[in-house]
Amino acid sequence: MPANRTSIRFKIRRQDAPGSPPYWQEFAIPYAPDHNVISALMVVQNNPVTTDGQRVAPVVWDRNCMEEVCGSCAMLINGVPRPSCSALIDSLTQPIVLEPLPKFPVVRDLLVDRSRIDEGLRKVRAWIEIDGAWDTHEGAPRISPSEWSANYLYSRCMSCGCCLSACPQFGPHSDFIGPAALAQVRLMNAHPTGRYDQADRLHAIMGDGGVSDCGNAQNCVRVCPKSIPLTTAIGELGRQTTVQAVKDLFGG
Amino acid sequence: MRHSTADPHFLLRRLHSLLGLLPVGAFLIFHLWENSQSRFGAAHYNGEVVAFLQGMNYLPILEIVIIALPLLFHAGYGLVITTQMRAELTRYRYVRNWLYWLQRASGIGILVFLLLHVGMTRIEGIWRVSVREDLFGHMQHLLSQPWMFGLYLTGLLLSVFHLANGLSTMGIVWGLTTSADAQRRFGFVCAGFGLLLAAIGLHGMIGFLP
Ligand code: HEM
Ligand code: SF4
Numbered sequence: 001m002p003a004n005r006t007s008i009r010f011k012i013r014r015q016d017a018p019g020s021p022p023y024w025q026e027f028a029i030p031y032a033p034d035h036n037v038i039s040a041l042m043v044v045q046n047n048p049v050t051t052d053g054q055r056v057a058p059v060v061w062d063r064n065c066m067e068e069v070c071g072s073c074a075m076l077i078n079g080v081p082r083p084s085c086s087a088l089i090d091s092l093t094q095p096i097v098l099e100p101l102p103k104f105p106v107v108r109d110l111l112v113d114r115s116r117i118d119e120g121l122r123k124v125r126a127w128i129e130i131d132g133a134w135d136t137h138e139g140a141p142r143i144s145p146s147e148w149s150a151n152y153l154y155s156r157c158m159s160c161g162c163c164l165s166a167c168p169q170f171g172p173h174s175d176f177i178g179p180a181a182l183a184q185v186r187l188m189n190a191h192p193t194g195r196y197d198q199a200d201r202l203h204a205i206m207g208d209g210g211v212s213d214c215g216n217a218q219n220c221v222r223v224c225p226k227s228i229p230l231t232t233a234i235g236e237l238g239r240q241t242t243v244q245a246v247k248d249l250f251g252g
Numbered sequence: 253m254r255h256s257t258a259d260p261h262f263l264l265r266r267l268h269s270l271l272g273l274l275p276v277g278a279f280l281i282f283h284l285w286e287n288s289q290s291r292f293g294a295a296h297y298n299g300e301v302v303a304f305l306q307g308m309n310y311l312p313i314l315e316i317v318i319i320a321l322p323l324l325f326h327a328g329y330g331l332v333i334t335t336q337m338r339a340e341l342t343r344y345r346y347v348r349n350w351l352y353w354l355q356r357a358s359g360i361g362i363l364v365f366l367l368l369h370v371g372m373t374r375i376e377g378i379w380r381v382s383v384r385e386d387l388f389g390h391m392q393h394l395l396s397q398p399w400m401f402g403l404y405l406t407g408l409l410l411s412v413f414h415l416a417n418g419l420s421t422m423g424i425v426w427g428l429t430t431s432a433d434a435q436r437r438f439g440f441v442c443a444g445f446g447l448l449l450a451a452i453g454l455h456g457m458i459g460f461l462p
């Protein structure tokens with residue numbers, strides 16, 4: 001438990017518009033138990049006055065579900081990328097330093113443009129084709145309980161982008177799609193109907209920015225708030241692409 | 253639909269990965285083993301080990317095709333890969349993150365060391381007959397200088413680290429190790445392999461000393 005129980009102090013990196021220079025401001029609110037970063041930011045928003053008494057524009061951030069399932073609230077909290085709704089104030093050292101999620105373009109203050117995550121998912125066809133020119137059903141798809149529970153782990157991804165921020169190979173300097181989209185390839189390829197498009201997904205991740213751009217630093221799996229076994233997915237995709245390359249080169 | 257054989261990216265990366273082990277890594281193992289024979293003295297080393305290698309038919313072709321070209325490709329493409337690194341070592345202090353950084357840093361270190369090492373042995377030997385004919389004496393002269401011993405020790409450790417850690421990431425890249433447990437276990441196997449190689453290499457270096 002932190003010693004300071006009288007107030008909650010924030011040091012926030014602010015930016016007025018995309019491309020404008022960032023600057024820092026500090027805020028303090030009276031202590032109340034059981035705050036999380038978002039609920040405390042809401043209190044700041046009610047009365048946006050900095051610690052040196054200056055009234056400023058309210059801090060902008062993103063959030064939706066408040067229960068760590070939507071992924072929209074990820075930011076850098078005391079230097080670590082994580083969802084802010086599940087970052088409990090009582091477990092953080094103060095002043096709590098908030099910065100926008102790195103590697104993504106800042107829209108304003110703590111709000112970033114994470115559309116690159118969606119682009120990655122589109123690029124790897126992270127969906128199941130349920131309708132086609134013909135009926136793809138073979139009765140209800142059946143998978144074993146153990147396969148189901150392994151797949152379930154990957155289905156929890158909420159596209160928060162924490163793994164991407166921590167990945168040393170991902171960023172504006174590279175076109176690496178990053179671990180989240182790769183894990184979805186692992187998931188969709190394991191689906192009884194999704195298997196039909198396995199080769200297409202594998203070809204998508206065998207091009208520029210695909211699985212080979214991973215450098216195995218394994219930061220992604222350490223920071224993922226949903227404990228998704230990203231590096232297992234990367235290993236399994238290594239195996240699937242090895243087999244796919246043999247098929248591409250030698251037929252079969 | 254993009255085909256992995258139409259887009260060279262994947263095959264180039266895998267070629268880079270493969271060449272790191274075969275033939276380059278295999279040569280490193282052979283090279284360290286070969287030089288560990290230094291312990292049996294100048295006569296044996298010059299007369300048996302080096303003479304056998306120097307007497308091989310088509311030696312220059314083998315050296316170029318099996319060692320130089322694969323190494324140059326691996327090193328050149330490795331440098332290209334290294335430009336993609338944006339490591340934040342203090343923010344993410346995980347072991348694997350450090351190993352990731354070290355893999356690239358050691359690659360650059362090896363490149364510098366190899367230029368010096370090949371220059372003062374194989375290349376210098378082309379015009380200095382004394383180097384070619386008494387490689388043992390030449391190495392003894394070099395390694396007797398403490399700073400040169402330090403340089404060789406650094407080069408040895410960087411190379412051995414780079415091979416052992418590269419082997420462990422190859423397990424993930426090629427899909428041998430998928431679960432976190434398997435990756436950890438194989439990591440220990442590679443570390444053991446690295447320590448063994450380092451011991452053989454150091455043994456060889458000490459064998460040259462008077
Ligand atoms: C001469 C300069 C060298 C440079 C610049 C270099 C660079 C690199 C880089 C950047 C990687 C990481 C590739 C990736 O993760 O995608 C790598 C991997 C590797 N290197 Fe090197 N390297 C060099 C020399 C060597 C040597 C001498 C050996 C053999 C002893 C070697 C063996 C390996 C192996 C086995 C891998 C693992 C490949 C993988 O993970 O797929 N490298 N190298
Ligand atoms: S894999 Fe984890 S860290 Fe990455 S986007 Fe999904 S939930 Fe977030």
Ligand code: SF4
Pocket residue numbers: 166167168169170178179213214215216217218219220221230231234
């Ligand atoms: S394991 Fe790969 S994807 Fe994950 S952080 Fe490292 S480089 Fe990025």
Ligand code: FES
Pocket residue numbers: 063064065066067068069070071072073074083084085086
């Ligand atoms: S608000 Fe949805 S994850 Fe935080």
